Amino acid sequence: MKYPVRMTHQREVILDELKRTRTHPTADELYTRVKKRLPRISLSTVYRNLETLSNAGLVSKLEITGRQKRFDWNQEPHDHIICTICQRIDDIIPPMSGLGQLSDIPSDRHGYQLTGWRVEFFGICPDCQQKHNETHDHDPSKETQ
Amino acid sequence: MKYPVRMTHQREVILDELKRTRTHPTADELYTRVKKRLPRISLSTVYRNLETLSNAGLVSKLEITGRQKRFDWNQEPHDHIICTICQRIDDIIPPMSGLGQLSDIPSDRHGYQLTGWRVEFFGICPDCQQKHNETHDHDPSKETQ
């Protein structure tokens, strides 16, 4: 699943910065980081390379529901849990994600040839739970979905 | 889960058009339909109302991963299967969707307070399968993820 790509300096730095970022940065977050090391790099180079590198199988692209694309160095299949308050995204380790139980879905369901699925979990992250407990106000209309 | 909203003429027509559209239209698809009945309506009114109506619990918003938002009259919880070729979206009936098996996820996983999850299925719809069989060319690099 990994295809060869020409390894430019920009590409190396982008990959390196992604590797050392445990969060799931957006293209412009990564651009901000990379720009510290390569001040003349452009945002479009970052976009183009993330696209290229994800096609080449070197990074993975997270197209999380209704949100900006995010990129991930972690190539192992895993799911994500998204904080509906601060939008932070964390990894979920596969054995607990429910993916296993889903494999018995009939592939010809609705006439579709099934090629994959994605599970996203939503919740409130530890930090936001704490803030919530401190302030004690609750507005359900602000919640996702 | 349904909050009252002021029922304007525009809102009525938007709701009615959404109700009679079995697909999951985007805001501009709906705008095109509604404009035939209300030629002076603006796209921003459609956007604003879909947002308002979905907050009010009268329609549901599908924020499918990396794609344009789509809207749905069907308020019953159900999942979706998305054609990776033509982007068409169909409903999946709950008993087969796998949601049931996921309910045993521990809610304190990773310190998150779990509030929900979403499953999206990807596949090739009957129409695109047929077209594929007719043309016989296959480019795996064009497939989603």
Place this chain on the structure above:
DNA sequence: TTAGTTGCAAAACGTTTGCAACCCG
């Protein structure tokens, strides 16, 4: 009466593209 809603235009947002200069293999 008045707070919520409309149409319009413009802005915002994330992302992609055309292009000439450049550089990796």
Place this chain on the structure above:
DNA sequence: CGGGTTGCAAACGTTTTGCAACTAA
């Protein structure tokens, strides 16, 4: 050397917003 890649600027498609006029309750 030649084709892939870069930086820049400009365009793109989708969505949001500011505003004065309007309208449902």
